[in-house]
Amino acid sequence: MTDIRERHPGGQPVRLDHAAFTYGSADMLFDADFPSSTITAVMGPSGSGKSTLLNLVAGFETPRKGRVLIGDSDVTALAPAERPVSMIFQENNLFAHLDVAKNVGLGRSPALRLTSDDRRAVADALARTGLSDKEHRLPRELSGGERQRVALARALVRDRPVLLLDEPFGSLGPALRQDMLDLLAGVQAERRMTVLFVTHQPEDARRLAQKIVFLEAGIVTAAGSTEEFFAGDGPEGFRRYVGSQS
Amino acid sequence: MAGRTHRWTDPRIAAGAVALAAIAILIGGAFLGLLAEGASDLTGAAAAFDSYLFRIARFTLWQAALSTLLSVVPAIFVARALSRHPEFPGRQLILRLFALPLALPAIVAALGILALLGRAGFFAETLSGLFGGTWPGIYGLSGILVAHVFFNLPLATRFFLEALDTLPPDQWRLASQLGMGAGPSFRLIEWPAIRASLPGTAGLVFMLCIASFTIVLTLGGGPAATTLEVAIYQALRFDFDPARAVALTLLQVVLTGAVMVGLARLGAATAIDANLPVAPRRFGRVSPGEALANGVLVLAALLFVAGPILAIALAGAQADLTRLAADIAVRNAAATSVVLATLAAILSVMLGLSLVAARQALERQRGGKRQGWLERASGTGAGFVLVIPPIVIGAGWFVALRHSDLLFAAAPLMVVTVNAVMAMPFAIRAIRPAYDAAGERNDRLCMQLGIAGWTRLRLIDWPELRKPLLTGFAFAMALSLGDLGVIALFGSDSVQTLPYLLLARMGSYRTDDAAGIALLLAILCLTLIFLAERFGRRPA
Numbered sequence: 046m047t048d049i050r051e052r053h054p055g056g057q058p059v060r061l062d063h064a065a066f067t068y069g070s071a072d073m074l075f076d077a078d079f080p081s082s083t084i085t086a087v088m089g090p091s092g093s094g095k096s097t098l099l100n101l102v103a104g105f106e107t108p109r110k111g112r113v114l115i116g117d118s119d120v121t122a123l124a125p126a127e128r129p130v131s132m133i134f135q136e137n138n139l140f141a142h143l144d145v146a147k148n149v150g151l152g153r154s155p156a157l158r159l160t161s162d163d164r165r166a167v168a169d170a171l172a173r174t175g176l177s178d179k180e181h182r183l184p185r186e187l188s189g190g191e192r193q194r195v196a197l198a199r200a201l202v203r204d205r206p207v208l209l210l211d212e213p214f215g216s217l218g219p220a221l222r223q224d225m226l227d228l229l230a231g232v233q234a235e236r237r238m239t240v241l242f243v244t245h246q247p248e249d250a251r252r253l254a255q256k257i258v259f260l261e262a263g264i265v266t267a268a269g270s271t272e273e274f275f276a277g278d279g280p281e282g283f284r285r286y287v288g289s290q291s
Numbered sequence: 292m293a294g295r296t297h298r299w300t301d302p303r304i305a306a307g308a309v310a311l312a313a314i315a316i317l318i319g320g321a322f323l324g325l326l327a328e329g330a331s332d333l334t335g336a337a338a339a340f341d342s343y344l345f346r347i348a349r350f351t352l353w354q355a356a357l358s359t360l361l362s363v364v365p366a367i368f369v370a371r372a373l374s375r376h377p378e379f380p381g382r383q384l385i386l387r388l389f390a391l392p393l394a395l396p397a398i399v400a401a402l403g404i405l406a407l408l409g410r411a412g413f414f415a416e417t418l419s420g421l422f423g424g425t426w427p428g429i430y431g432l433s434g435i436l437v438a439h440v441f442f443n444l445p446l447a448t449r450f451f452l453e454a455l456d457t458l459p460p461d462q463w464r465l466a467s468q469l470g471m472g473a474g475p476s477f478r479l480i481e482w483p484a485i486r487a488s489l490p491g492t493a494g495l496v497f498m499l500c501i502a503s504f505t506i507v508l509t510l511g512g513g514p515a516a517t518t519l520e521v522a523i524y525q526a527l528r529f530d531f532d533p534a535r536a537v538a539l540t541l542l543q544v545v546l547t548g549a550v551m552v553g554l555a556r557l558g559a560a561t562a563i564d565a566n567l568p569v570a571p572r573r574f575g576r577v578s579p580g581e582a583l584a585n586g587v588l589v590l591a592a593l594l595f596v597a598g599p600i601l602a603i604a605l606a607g608a609q610a611d612l613t614r615l616a617a618d619i620a621v622r623n624a625a626a627t628s629v630v631l632a633t634l635a636a637i638l639s640v641m642l643g644l645s646l647v648a649a650r651q652a653l654e655r656q657r658g659g660k661r662q663g664w665l666e667r668a669s670g671t672g673a674g675f676v677l678v679i680p681p682i683v684i685g686a687g688w689f690v691a692l693r694h695s696d697l698l699f700a701a702a703p704l705m706v707v708t709v710n711a712v713m714a715m716p717f718a719i720r721a722i723r724p725a726y727d728a729a730g731e732r733n734d735r736l737c738m739q740l741g742i743a744g745w746t747r748l749r750l751i752d753w754p755e756l757r758k759p760l761l762t763g764f765a766f767a768m769a770l771s772l773g774d775l776g777v778i779a780l781f782g783s784d785s786v787q788t789l790p791y792l793l794l795a796r797m798g799s800y801r802t803d804d805a806a807g808i809a810l811l812l813a814i815l816c817l818t819l820i821f822l823a824e825r826f827g828r829r830p831a
Contacts, residue, residue: 069660103735103739104738105735105738105739124738124741125735125738125739125741126738126739126740126741127741130739131739132735132739134735134736137731137732137733137736138736140732140733140736140750140751141732141755142754142755143750151740151742152740155740155741155742155743155746156742156746156750157750203740
């Protein structure tokens with residue numbers, strides 16, 4: 046059983062190469078690099094295009110111009126399921142009428158035809174996320190934090206080199222949030238995938254991320270290491286956004 | 292995937308386009324038939340625009356205006372009374388009862404009103420004593436008005452109550468803190484909410500009354516009280532005067548078109564909901580005097596709505612039901628009704644689902660840009676088929692097909708397709724919220740996990756949409772079962788539905804039979820609506 050867990054794909058770099066996108070009257074242009082196997086926090090005011098950036102990487106949106114690169118390949122024309130990416134949303138990560146094990150199992154087979162290896166992988170992922178005793182619960186019988194753990198478990202069984210998180214812990218209380226951040230950090234240390242996560246909380250970024258990409262009005266206005274951002278002379282827009290606390 | 296799948300290759304959009312095309316053929320074909328007929332007999336069609344025709348048009352508008360006034364004004368006060376008392380025993384029951392007329396076939400309601408107030412009705416003796424002489428029975432304008440108010444007072448009440456229930460509870464808290472009495476709180480809080488929904492509600496009621504066919508046919512009782520729709524039917528079925536039918540239909544189309552434009556301007560509700568409103572919690576007290584007045588008002592409305600329904604039950608129970616059950620004509624009509632209504636409901640749900648799916652797919656594709664015509668047509672546009680009277684569609688095809696052998700053979704097809712299209716807005720109303728919400732939750736997830744096609748239908752969509760689809764189905768089937776629009780034109784001895792047979796038995800004064808059939812029809816429709824509501828309830 047350990048054999049299966051040893052062979053993980055690790056991470057791959059993600060690059061947005063002048064990816065232009067228009068939503069309604071808002072024009073956005075993304076140009077950013079996300080190094081392999083690092084955790085990058087994507088930050089910025091509401092409406093600055095954080096979720097759009099993630100959607101472009103995941104393939105839910107297609108850029109009008111420019112490219113999306115993962116590893117060495119151009120994935121701009123690939124459908125979401127064909128990209129080496131898993132994404133966890135703020136909510137609605139689970140199908141309401143399917144139990145925990147099935148929701149995770151979908152990460153292995155979209156038609157839920159699971160082999161015994163698949164089932165073992167599901168059980169392992171549930172154990173890793175602390176959900177072993179809840180595999181037959183329905184999503185409505187779980188707490189908000191547990192639901193996000195199920196989503197993380199599914200990302201584990203999919204085992205893709207890139208993991209995107211769109212404010213995944215935005216609706217959790219402080220203690221649960223700490224637990225989830227610890228879990229995420231632990232999982233990333235084991236699997237070494239490239240993580241992009243959108244957050245409003247400077248504390249989350251400080252704790253988890255090695256890198257920060259800061260957006261304003263659809264454009265990357267600053268990018269750098271977390272230490273640089275939180276040093277007294279970090280980027281101006283970022284200091285304004287975070288307020289006096291840094 | 293969103294950006295690369297092009298308009299016509301997305302199966303959902305293609306399905307929506309096919310559904311719209313089918314509806315356009317049904318409606319367009321009817322208008323083509325009418326125009327061709329009018330063009331072939333121009334002098335006849337022009338001659339048909341005589342004083343008689345304008346008198347009918349005037350009466351059509353007059354009865355609709357009176358019906359609207361008599362339904363909407365009392366409804367304001369009944370809704371207000373109900374909203375002032377959010378918790379009293381029987382309130383839910385009253386609201387449930389107010390939803391019943393919506394489910395009741397018009398011909399059944401007409402029979403119920405006759406059973407109460409007709410010449411041989413339950414109240415005939417009392418009324419004879421009251422007015423002297425023999426009570427002539429409620430026919431003509433008064434009969435039409437009573438029936439229209441029976442249908443539309445509860446409807447308008449529910450709309451106004453909905454409007455009042457959207458008022459934030461904080462306003463009530465504030466009102467009671469400031470010591471507002473009944474007068475000021477009506478003027479400052481309730482009236483503005485009602486006024487906002489007044490034009491839409493009144494417009495819808497007016498529209499329904501202009502297009503009312505069955506009520507006028509059964510209760511109008513003569514040329515003095517005839518509307519355009521009934522005149523179209525008479526011109527085609529009795530006078531064999533297609534030129535006149537064309538003239539009448541054109542006038543009807545112009546009238547409904549004008550009202551429709553007005554309604555669109557007012558932003559009227561074009562779909563009717565069968566769900567129960569949930570009252571928000573209220574703060575503050577109602578004075579004993581006002582409570583008494585409210586009680587009397589609600590009780591009066593209750594009796595008015597419950598009366599005909601009880602009369603149907605009583606009169607039906609007095610009929611010789613065992614003999615009716617053995618009557619071969621009744622059995623055949625019941626079987627025909629069930630088969631045609633089932634087919635109509637299936638078609639209706641398919642049309643509705645296609646349009647709902649296409650609308651959502653198109654909304655996704657445009658990504659914040661303005662709506663295209665296709666999205667508009669499959670969204671709000673679909674609701675407007677309600678304002679095209681089934682009789683008009685039926686009349687068009689009737690005129691077009693009348694020289695061919697297909698006329699009566701086309702009856703089942705006409706009944707199924709027209710009823711399906713007429714019930715479609717209701718099906719959409721049942722399906723769309725669940726479909727859109729499911730899409731919101733599941734689309735990205737399915738795309739990411741690569742769940743598509745048949746797998747997606749089996750694993751994800753069917754479990755979530757089963758209940759709303761059944762709700763739409765039951766609702767559409769109930770509407771089709773009770774319809775007497777198209778079948779009145781196309782019906783014959785070989786193709787009879789229950790409403791058609793009911794009309795025939797009423798026409799030959801077999802009142803007992805009619806009452807029995809009405810009871811059967813009412814039970815069928817109410818059972819379906821009850822099921823629709825059961826399926827429609829979300830799991831707790």
